[in-house]
Amino acid sequence: MSLNIMLLGLPGVGKGTQAAKIVEEYNLPHISTGDMFRAAMANETELGLKAKSFMDAGNLVPDEVTNGIVAERLAEEDTKVGFILDGFPRNLDQAKALDEMLAKDGRSLDGVLYFTADTDVLVDRMMARGRADDTPEVIKNRLDVNGKLTEPIAKFYAQKGILNKIDGARELDVVFADVKTLLDNLKNA
Secondary structure, eight states: OOEEEEEEEOTTSSHHHHHHHHHHHHOOOEEEHHHHHHHHHHTTOHHHHHHHHHHHTTOOOOHHHHHHHHHHHHTSGGGGGEEEEESOOOSHHHHHHHHHHHHHTTOOOOEEEEEEOOHHHHHHHHHHTTOTTOOHHHHHHHHHHHHHHHHHHHHHHHHTTOEEEEETTSOHHHHHHHHHHHHHHHHHO
16 A cells, blocks of 8 residues: 655754654655755756756746656656655645646545644744854744745645644654654555
8 A cells, every 4th residue: 555645844844854754664755856856957857957957047947847857756666655745846736736647647645744833943943953044034034935835735735635734843753653643544544
């Protein structure tokens, strides 16, 4: 039984940390858009070179290129057992494209893990990461921008009945215990 899940949440909420634990526990491929872009560019695939041309010019990579790179990755053999999507979709159009991509293979998302935490918690965590350009104001702005992108995606999946909110402000192991319960339930559904 395959397990197709997506991680959603604001920067600093612990998606990356939880993803690593999920990979370890369930042996699922972790599909991060950042990693995919780097791999596509390094392998100089047609879409990778297209993405690079946008990024080199300081522009966002258009949805059609991003969707194409994700579709290529989801077509690889290791995703047949399931996958963890992280950093995609970033907007509603990408979410709809993802549904179509998966439907072509007779697949769908089993669950969306939506990690949440208060802004203060996220600001503290991101300040602790110690990036030079991070001030509380810059971080709050980044969270605000990300929140505006994340909310419609969360609503989209809530309407489909596959959104699972998880309080990411708690201790890492406590959060993972919730994640594990949820994934075991999805796996056995």
